[in-house]
Amino acid sequence: xxxxxxxxxxxDTNANAFIxxxxxxxxxxxxxxxxxxxxxxxxxxxxxxxxxxxxxxxxQLVDLGKHTMDGEELNLxxxxxxxxxxxxxxxxxxxxxxxxxxxxNKSDGWNTDPFTLTxxxxxxxxxxxxxxxxxxxxxxWLNVLQYHHQQRKALPVNLRFCFEGMEESGSEGxxxxxxxxxxxxxWFDGVDCVCISDNYWLNTRTPVLxxxxxxxxxxxxxxxxxxxxxxxxxxxxxxYEPMTDLIAIMSKLVDSQGNILIPGVxxxxxxxxxEEREIYESLDYSxxxxxxxxxxxxxxxxxxxxxxxGRMRYPSLSLHGIEGAFSGVGAKTxxxxxxxxxxxxxxxxxxxxxxxxxxxxxxIESEFAKxxxxxxxxxxxxxxxxxxxxxxxxxxxEAAKRATKAVYGQDPDLTREGGSIPVTLTFAESLKxxxxxxxxxxxxDGAHSTNEKLDRSNFIEGTKLLGTYLYELADIQGKx
Amino acid sequence: xxxxxxxxxxxDTNANAFIxxxxxxxxxxxxxxxxxxxxxxxxxxxxxxxxxxxxxxxxQLVDLGKHTMDGEELNLxxxxxxxxxxxxxxxxxxxxxxxxxxxxNKSDGWNTDPFTLTxxxxxxxxxxxxxxxxxxxxxxWLNVLQYHHQQRKALPVNLRFCFEGMEESGSEGxxxxxxxxxxxxxWFDGVDCVCISDNYWLNTRTPVLxxxxxxxxxxxxxxxxxxxxxxxxxxxxxxYEPMTDLIAIMSKLVDSQGNILIPGVxxxxxxxxxEEREIYESLDYSxxxxxxxxxxxxxxxxxxxxxxxGRMRYPSLSLHGIEGAFSGVGAKTxxxxxxxxxxxxxxxxxxxxxxxxxxxxxxIESEFAKxxxxxxxxxxxxxxxxxxxxxxxxxxxEAAKRATKAVYGQDPDLTREGGSIPVTLTFAESLKxxxxxxxxxxxxDGAHSTNEKLDRSNFIEGTKLLGTYLYELADIQGKx
Ligand SMILES: [Zn+2]
Ligand SMILES: [Zn+2]
Ligand SMILES: [Zn+2]
Ligand SMILES: [Zn+2]
Numbered sequence: 015x016x017x018x019x020x021x022x023x024x025x026d027t028n029a030n031a032f033i034x035x036x037x038x039x040x041x042x043x044x045x046x047x048x049x050x051x052x053x054x055x056x057x058x059x060x061x062x063x064x065x066x067x068x069x070x071x072x073x074q075l076v077d078l079g080k081h082t083m084d085g086e087e088l089n090l091x092x093x094x095x096x097x098x099x100x101x102x103x104x105x106x107x108x109x110x111x112x113x114x115x116x117x118x119n120k121s122d123g124w125n126t127d128p129f130t131l132t133x134x135x136x137x138x139x140x141x142x143x144x145x146x147x148x149x150x151x152x153x154x155w156l157n158v159l160q161y162h163h164q165q166r167k168a169l170p171v172n173l174r175f176c177f178e179g180m181e182e183s184g185s186e187g188x189x190x191x192x193x194x195x196x197x198x199x200x201w202f203d204g205v206d207c208v209c210i211s212d213n214y215w216l217n218t219r220t221p222v223l224x225x226x227x228x229x230x231x232x233x234x235x236x237x238x239x240x241x242x243x244x245x246x247x248x249x250x251x252x253x254y255e256p257m258t259d260l261i262a263i264m265s266k267l268v269d270s271q272g273n274i275l276i277p278g279v280x281x282x283x284x285x286x287x288x289e290e291r292e293i294y295e296s297l298d299y300s301x302x303x304x305x306x307x308x309x310x311x312x313x314x315x316x317x318x319x320x321x322x323x324g325r326m327r328y329p330s331l332s333l334h335g336i337e338g339a340f341s342g343v344g345a346k347t348x349x350x351x352x353x354x355x356x357x358x359x360x361x362x363x364x365x366x367x368x369x370x371x372x373x374x375x376x377x378i379e380s381e382f383a384k385x386x387x388x389x390x391x392x393x394x395x396x397x398x399x400x401x402x403x404x405x406x407x408x409x410x411x412e413a414a415k416r417a418t419k420a421v422y423g424q425d426p427d428l429t430r431e432g433g434s435i436p437v438t439l440t441f442a443e444s445l446k447x448x449x450x451x452x453x454x455x456x457x458x459d460g461a462h463s464t465n466e467k468l469d470r471s472n473f474i475e476g477t478k479l480l481g482t483y484l485y486e487l488a489d490i491q492g493k494x
Numbered sequence: 495x496x497x498x499x500x501x502x503x504x505x506d507t508n509a510n511a512f513i514x515x516x517x518x519x520x521x522x523x524x525x526x527x528x529x530x531x532x533x534x535x536x537x538x539x540x541x542x543x544x545x546x547x548x549x550x551x552x553x554q555l556v557d558l559g560k561h562t563m564d565g566e567e568l569n570l571x572x573x574x575x576x577x578x579x580x581x582x583x584x585x586x587x588x589x590x591x592x593x594x595x596x597x598x599n600k601s602d603g604w605n606t607d608p609f610t611l612t613x614x615x616x617x618x619x620x621x622x623x624x625x626x627x628x629x630x631x632x633x634x635w636l637n638v639l640q641y642h643h644q645q646r647k648a649l650p651v652n653l654r655f656c657f658e659g660m661e662e663s664g665s666e667g668x669x670x671x672x673x674x675x676x677x678x679x680x681w682f683d684g685v686d687c688v689c690i691s692d693n694y695w696l697n698t699r700t701p702v703l704x705x706x707x708x709x710x711x712x713x714x715x716x717x718x719x720x721x722x723x724x725x726x727x728x729x730x731x732x733x734y735e736p737m738t739d740l741i742a743i744m745s746k747l748v749d750s751q752g753n754i755l756i757p758g759v760x761x762x763x764x765x766x767x768x769e770e771r772e773i774y775e776s777l778d779y780s781x782x783x784x785x786x787x788x789x790x791x792x793x794x795x796x797x798x799x800x801x802x803x804g805r806m807r808y809p810s811l812s813l814h815g816i817e818g819a820f821s822g823v824g825a826k827t828x829x830x831x832x833x834x835x836x837x838x839x840x841x842x843x844x845x846x847x848x849x850x851x852x853x854x855x856x857x858i859e860s861e862f863a864k865x866x867x868x869x870x871x872x873x874x875x876x877x878x879x880x881x882x883x884x885x886x887x888x889x890x891x892e893a894a895k896r897a898t899k900a901v902y903g904q905d906p907d908l909t910r911e912g913g914s915i916p917v918t919l920t921f922a923e924s925l926k927x928x929x930x931x932x933x934x935x936x937x938x939d940g941a942h943s944t945n946e947k948l949d950r951s952n953f954i955e956g957t958k959l960l961g962t963y964l965y966e967l968a969d970i971q972g973k974x
């Protein structure tokens with residue numbers, strides 16, 4: 015069952031109204047990471063709640079309690095649960111999105127006011143914070159719902175919604191809510207599959223379905239030495255210097271080519287077979303895409319498959335920096351007393367922080383012992399999350415493939431993402447159903463960067479894609 | 495010719511008045527590194543000039559021009575040149591000191607207001623910023639002059655003075671002044687030796703004469719990669735990461751035991767012969783002194799001679815930190831686009847920045863080439879200075895030894911300092927005469943730290959030492 019032509023026309027006809035509504039949403043600076051904007055996050059939740067109710071969704075605001083940020087105790091913005099449709103003969107789809115955004119200041123390098131949606135008529139770009147991450151996709155669902163409500167058309171599936179206002183700040187309180195509502199009798203009881211639109215195409219040309227995300231383990235290695243910072247003139251070559259030991263340790267974690275030197279970590283991941291390599295081979299991508307995104311000729315390889323597998327299906331180890339050392343401009347002759355190296359490993363199945371951390375810790379401890387220093391070592395895990403990979407042959411993905419073909423006239427690329435969206439795994443594990451990542455925006459949207467944008471065509475065709483996906487879901491052979 | 499008993503009694507009798515004068519000087523927050531205190535540095539110079547004139551010194555304030563600090567153009571505080579005595583039959587001694595101080599805030603951890611000289615009656619400590627570095631020693635000379643002026647006694651030597659207000663901020667403008675005034679007809683023409691009281695005893699017990707200072711070369715190694723900071727989820731294992739390359743380079747400079755790994759640098763310094771080892775063997779010192787000063791059990795060795803030579807007569811390499819990497823608290827998953835490692839090497843004869851830098855640069859470049867990375871490398875020298883070693887058997891040192899024995903009843907330890915006082919070398923090279931460092935304070939004075947102090951006995955006996963040194967100079971066989 016393809017989407018009704020009437021729906022597609024409705025979207026085209028109402029495109030300008032949809033963009034106007036997106037402008038309204040972007041104008042609310044719902045920055046979850048900034049305490050002074052907490053009221054705006056709440057306001058944005060209320061705005062969304064009002065619009066959901068206006069198109070026939072029954073909602074419930076869920077108080078997620080309090081948390082501490084920058085030493086201040088704050089109320090968490092409520093999450094919004096929504097439901098529409100209870101037809102036992104239809105599939106039930108859970109939609110997730112978030113209504114908070116990353117910080118943005120004109121002075122960061124924005125060409126326009128970040129909280130005024132600016133339409134660049136020449137490029138078709140809708141520029142503003144949250145346009146692509148994640149207000150555009152959330153409003154895409156509103157657009158789909160508006161058609162059915164306004165035209166009094168029944169939706170082809172039952173829908174459940176879960177919208178949060180803390181995604182950009184660790185999704186505090188959400189895991190508990192999802193686990194609670196996934197139980198029998200909970201809000202998500204009876205959900206057959208999940209769809210999340212909160213990532214991006216690999217490039218600017220080809221639609222994407224995403225079936226994997228890397229996990230993460232973030233570690234802090236601290237070397238403790240003298241009781242206070244020392245002057246290198248007075249103490250140089252008389253004491254064990256913590257920086258020397260820390261740099262020695264950090265140099266043993268990863269090589270310039272990206273190989274992880276911790277025994278057992280890279281080895282834990284099986285090589286890709288021919289079938290899997292073909293997925294990467296088929297993707298519309300080139301090393302020039304990564305170099306253009308990175309802003310420099312620094313790709314590890316020109317081999318497309320190796321590059322894509324480096325991002326999507328192999329672990330990576332990045333050294334982020336050092337806390338406690340001299341980090342300012344100029345020349346300070348300090349011997350820092352206590353320094354902490356920060357690094358993280360992106361994880362892929364079967365790796366988890368629980369499996370990988372002990373390997374890392376015992377390796378670092380044994381390398382540190384070889385240094386024969388009188389300084390001491392501590393290692394902490396700052397945070398982490400498991401990787402996620404879904405079955406991309408599932409009917410949930412099949413429906414999205416058909417919808418993509420119908421709307422864009424081309425097959426979607428099947429991708430895995432290098433980063434993590436932790437709630438994906440929570441849905442997969444709590445509901446034990448297939449989770450699909452169905453991105454609306456392009457790879458160059460600049461989600462967490464300056465001049466974030468969503469292309470007009472991605473918003474409008476993306477709205478058609480979301481609606482069409484629901485019709486294809488209803489149609490496809492599968493559970494229900 | 496020992497100092498007259500009358501002088502020693504005068505110092506004891508006037509001790510409280512001398513301390514009161516020191517309190518006046520400490521009360522002027524002459525912080526040269528803080529633009530908002532520049533007027534206080536000038537005020538301190540005027541205070542000193544007034545006091546010098548009051549005890550019979552002819553002075554001249556020298557405008558050193560302007561400089562830029564923190565992006566602001568500022569007038570440099572004037573230097574003070576002084577002279578008293580022109581007796582051709584007497585030796586002429588040049589005295590150097592500085593009237594500016596390091597920054598200090600109560601909130602840094604001071605137990606008392608740093609700019610109120612606080613007398614701890616139980617310990618005899620005079621606590622306040624500048625008490626030991628360098629207002630105490632400068633006022634020691636004032637005390638000596640006051641006796642001769644007030645009692646109408648001729649000084650045993652001719653004196654020339656050079657006092658500056660920028661020592662804590664790179665002595666801007668001073669080198670030019672010293673070179674200019676060292677020429678025939680200049681203010682320092684005819685000077686036979688130099689005495690600088692601006693360092694410290696090795697411990698808290700034994701007076702010291704210092705005959706060597708290490709030099710310095712401070713380098714910044716920058717690795718340039720992507721055009722902007724990247725997210726490790728998206729880019730991890732797809733690009734050459736500048737941090738990985740920089741850490742690899744930094745790990746190849748020095749080992750945990752303090753050995754410099756750059757070929758040719760350690761090797762450039764000859765081993766100590768038995769005679770030199772005996773100097774270190776004779777010093778009143780133990781590895782416990784360094785551990786107590788460092789605030790932790792981190793001495794490289796318990797061997798006193800090796801430890802002292804590590805500080806005084808071998809080069810050292812310290813890694814200070816990284817600019818451009820993540821240095822805050824918490825966990826940021828950034829791949830920094832451009833990172834600069836900062837390190838410095840303390841130099842000893844025959845090393846100079848001109849000789850050592852090319853070795854360092856070519857070694858780093860060859861190690862970087864081995865990394866086989868597409869990132870690029872630049873190396874800058876941020877600043878540097880040559881080491882200095884004086885002949886400690888010179889009559890200038892002999893006079894100071896006799897004075898020490900007379901005042902303290904014990905022979906001074908002969909030391910070299912690990913750090914640098916760049917003007918020392920300028921005096922030695924411009925005047926081509928012997929330079930003596932004759933410290934007043936103790937090793938635990940905390941010159942650049944919180945709760946800086948000068949012990950009352952060091953101020954009072956130190957004043958006697960400075961005066962006695964002049965009489966021993968007059969007496970001793972030597973030039974003039
Ligand atoms: Zn998002
Ligand atoms: Zn985001
Ligand atoms: Zn000083
Ligand atoms: Zn100083």
